Amino acid sequence: MGVIVNQGIKNSVSFYLGMAIGAINTILIYPNVFNNQPEHWGLLTIIVAYATVLSTFSTLGIPQTFIRFFPSVKQKGELFLFSLIVPLIGFLVLCISFFLFKEEFFLLLNAGPDLINNYLYIFILLFFISFYNILNSVSRSYLDSTTPIFLNEVFLKLYSLVILVIHGLKIIDFTTFLKLYILGFIIKFLFLFIIQFFKGNLLFSFSLKSLNFKEMIKYSSYVFVGGASVMLVTRLDMLMIGAMLDLKQLAYYTLAFYIGSAIKVPGKAIVSISMPLLSKAWENQDFKQINEIYKKSSINQFIIGGIIFLCIWINIDIIFNIIPEKFSGGRWVVFYIALAQIFNIASGVNGAIIVNSKYYRFELYTNVLLVVITLLTNYFLIPVFGINGAAMATAISVFLFNFIRLVIIKIKMGIQPFSIKTLYTFVILILTFKVIIYFPLSGNEYVDVVINILYVLIILIPIIYFLRLSEDINKIIKSFCSRYL
Numbered sequence: 001m002g003v004i005v006n007q008g009i010k011n012s013v014s015f016y017l018g019m020a021i022g023a024i025n026t027i028l029i030y031p032n033v034f035n036n037q038p039e040h041w042g043l044l045t046i047i048v049a050y051a052t053v054l055s056t057f058s059t060l061g062i063p064q065t066f067i068r069f070f071p072s073v074k075q076k077g078e079l080f081l082f083s084l085i086v087p088l089i090g091f092l093v094l095c096i097s098f099f100l101f102k103e104e105f106f107l108l109l110n111a112g113p114d115l116i117n118n119y120l121y122i123f124i125l126l127f128f129i130s131f132y133n134i135l136n137s138v139s140r141s142y143l144d145s146t147t148p149i150f151l152n153e154v155f156l157k158l159y160s161l162v163i164l165v166i167h168g169l170k171i172i173d174f175t176t177f178l179k180l181y182i183l184g185f186i187i188k189f190l191f192l193f194i195i196q197f198f199k200g201n202l203l204f205s206f207s208l209k210s211l212n213f214k215e216m217i218k219y220s221s222y223v224f225v226g227g228a229s230v231m232l233v234t235r236l237d238m239l240m241i242g243a244m245l246d247l248k249q250l251a252y253y254t255l256a257f258y259i260g261s262a263i264k265v266p267g268k269a270i271v272s273i274s275m276p277l278l279s280k281a282w283e284n285q286d287f288k289q290i291n292e293i294y295k296k297s298s299i300n301q302f303i304i305g306g307i308i309f310l311c312i313w314i315n316i317d318i319i320f321n322i323i324p325e326k327f328s329g330g331r332w333v334v335f336y337i338a339l340a341q342i343f344n345i346a347s348g349v350n351g352a353i354i355v356n357s358k359y360y361r362f363e364l365y366t367n368v369l370l371v372v373i374t375l376l377t378n379y380f381l382i383p384v385f386g387i388n389g390a391a392m393a394t395a396i397s398v399f400l401f402n403f404i405r406l407v408i409i410k411i412k413m414g415i416q417p418f419s420i421k422t423l424y425t426f427v428i429l430i431l432t433f434k435v436i437i438y439f440p441l442s443g444n445e446y447v448d449v450v451i452n453i454l455y456v457l458i459i460l461i462p463i464i465y466f467l468r469l470s471e472d473i474n475k476i477i478k479s480f481c482s483r484y485l
Contacts, residue, residue: 014146014149014150014153014154015149015153015265016265017153017154018152018153018154018157019153019262019265021154021157021158021161022157022258023258023259023262024161025157025160025161025164026254026255026258026259027255027258027259027319027322027323028322028323029161029164029165029168030164030251030254030255031255031323031324031327032168032324033164033167033168034251035324035326037174038247038248038251038252038326038327039114039246039247039248039251040114040174040247041247041250041251041254042242042246042247042248042249042250042251042254043114043115043118043178043247044178044181045238045242045250045251045254046115046238046239046242046247046250047115047118047121047122047125048125049235049238049239049242050122050239051121051122051123051125051126051129052129052231052235053228053231053232053235053239054094054122054126055126055129055130055133056224056227056228056231057090057094057224057228058087058090058091058094058126058127058130059086059087059090059130059133059134059224060086060087060090060220060224061219061220061221061222061223061224061225061226061227062082062083062086062087062134062137062220063083063133063134063136063137064137064220064223064227064355065083065216065219065220065223066079066083066134066137066138066141067137067140067141068219068223068355068356069212069216069219070141071280071283072283073210073211074210075205075207075210075211076203077203077204077205078205078207078208078209078210078211079211080138080202080203080204080205081204081205081206081207081208082208082211082216083134083137083138084134084204086220087130087131087134090130091126091127091130094123094126095123098123109239109242109243110243110244111243112246112247114247115242115247118178121178121182124182124186125182125185128185128186128188128189129185131189132148132152132185132188132189132192135148135189135192135193135196136148136152136192138196138201138202139192139195139196139201142199142201147192147195148192151188151191151192152188155188155191156184156185156188159184159187160181160184163177163180163181163184164177219360222360222361222363222364223355223360223363225363225364225367225368226355226360226363226364226366226367227367228367229364229367229368229370229371230351230367230370230401232371232374233367233370233371233374233394233397233398233401234394236371236374236375236378237253237257237374237378237390237391237393237394238250238253238254238257238390240375240378240379240382240390241253241382241387241390244382244383245382245386245387249386249387251327252326252327252329252330252387253330253333253387253390253391255323255327255330256330256331256333256334256337256387256391257330257333257337257391259312259319259330259334259337259338260312260333260334260335260336260337260338260340260341260391261337261338261341262308262312262338263305263308263309263312263338263341263342263345264305264341264344264345265305265308277289277293278290278293278349278352278353278356281293281356282356282357282358287413290353290413290415291415293349293353294348294349294350294353294409294415294417295348295415295417295419296470296471296472297348297349297417298346298347298348298417298418298422299417299419299421299422299425299469299470300470300472300473301345301346301348302342302345302346302422302425303425303464303469303470303473304473305341305342305345305346306342306425306426306429307456307457307460309338309342309429310429310432310433310436310456310460311452311453311456312334312338313334313335313338313433314433314436314437314452314455314456315448315449315452315453316331316334316335318445318448318449318452319449321445322445322446329387330387332388332391333387333388333390333391335391336388336391336392336394336395337391337394337395339395340394340395340398340399341398343398343399343402344398344401344402346417346418346422347402347405347406347417348417350402350405350406350409350417351363351405353409353413354405354408354409357412357413359408359412359413362408362412366401366404366405366408367401369404370397370400370401370404373396373397373400374393374394374396374397377392377393377396377397378390378393381393421467421469421470424467424469425464425469428460428463428464428467429460432456432459432460435459436452436455436456436459439452439455461477465477
């Protein structure tokens with residue numbers, strides 16, 4: 001767990017710094033810059049959503065396959081070549097398919113003129129997101145998850161902040177802003193490529209003779225379908241809002257969804273470094289380490305995610321008073337998404353455990369089922385409840401998704417992530433919320449947000465420390481106190 005804690009802390013710094021920049025962008029700048037034309041924000045969101053979903057189909061499960069087989073493959077150059085050829089073929093197949101049936105796709109997606117006029121940006125993004133994911137897997141396989149996370153979470157959001165301000169000041173029009181926004185993804189890819197090149201991590205061979213194609217293709221096929229399903233589950237709400245409602249409603253949903261999704265930040269930091277370690281643990285049949293990673297990831301994520309949830313929900317009315325009024329209809333979107341993410345991160349690194357195990361095929365079965373459930377719940381709930389219905393559908397999918405994973409791991413491996421400390425944490429979070437709502441505030445909205453956060457931290461941190469709910473969090477608190485206090 002030393003590597004996980006070390007890089008987890010570094011990754012968390014990047015994630016939380018990125019979250020802070022993203023919060024400034026999403027809560028303060030985007031709503032004001034696009035207040036008169038929220039459909040422009042909706043267009044930006046749906047372009048990224050389509051490119052992200054299609055990148056899963058383009059890479060065909062290769063990023064996860066690279067990490068899974070990296071410890072066992074002796075000729076690394078052959079694995080690199082394989083990981084380059086397959087996504088390139090996937091990208092070309094998608095491009096050809098789209099241009100052959102372009103009109104049919106637009107009709108199926110109920111695409112408006114804004115999307116039709118800017119669809120080429122989807123394919124530019126698709127290419128660079130796909131191959132950035134490959135480079136991300138390369139970096140993580142060498143146990144460096146910090147660099148790609150920093151580029152994705154800090155650099156890209158800081159870059160977006162700068163061009164948003166420039167656009168908000170009317171220095172550039174929306175067309176130029178959109179081009180510069182896409183350019184940010186290209187620059188991010190180039191940075192990671194250059195870093196991996198100079199580290200000597202890119203080793204190519206012109207032979208594929210020693211690779212176990214049967215096992216790798218079998219694994220990547222299952223991971224591809226599972227990964228595509230997960231991506232659809234997480235993005236289907238946005239795609240269906242864009243198709244069933246309009247881009248303005250998508251902009252309103254995007255703001256609320258971002259606030260609720262802030263809770264999953266600690267999970268992203270831990271999963272990113274846990275994947276290669278779990279792959280190695282399965283290679284060595286080290287079930288003790290697998291169980292340890294599973295349990296620690298659960299309680300650590302639940303505590304940190306629970307603190308973030310309290311900080312958000314205790315301030316929810318203040319947040320929606322600060323932003324422009326037309327964006328204020330997403331309060332319950334925040335609640336449903338946040339609640340789902342709490343359960344998601346409290347379930348630990350269940351997905352990473354299954355994907356790296358011999359039971360990886362179960363990812364396929366459960367994920368396909370979840371796509372169907374997500375599609376049906378969105379289809380029936382969005383027309384009735386609007387963007388709240390999309391959030392409900394996402395929450396239902398996330399709960400089912402993680403519950404099924406928990407059951408599979410329990411039945412097949414005999415382990416589960418929860419303990420009595422999980423119950424203690426849940427009770428403490430509830431009681432803290434019940435107490436803080438009666439505490440006095442200053443009356444200034446911006447100051448009150450900070451005061452409420454301080455209330456949460458001042459109450460929870462000592463309780464968590466003295467009850468010893470998490471060894472890793474206690475070590476971090478001790479280290480902080482000894483260094484700064």
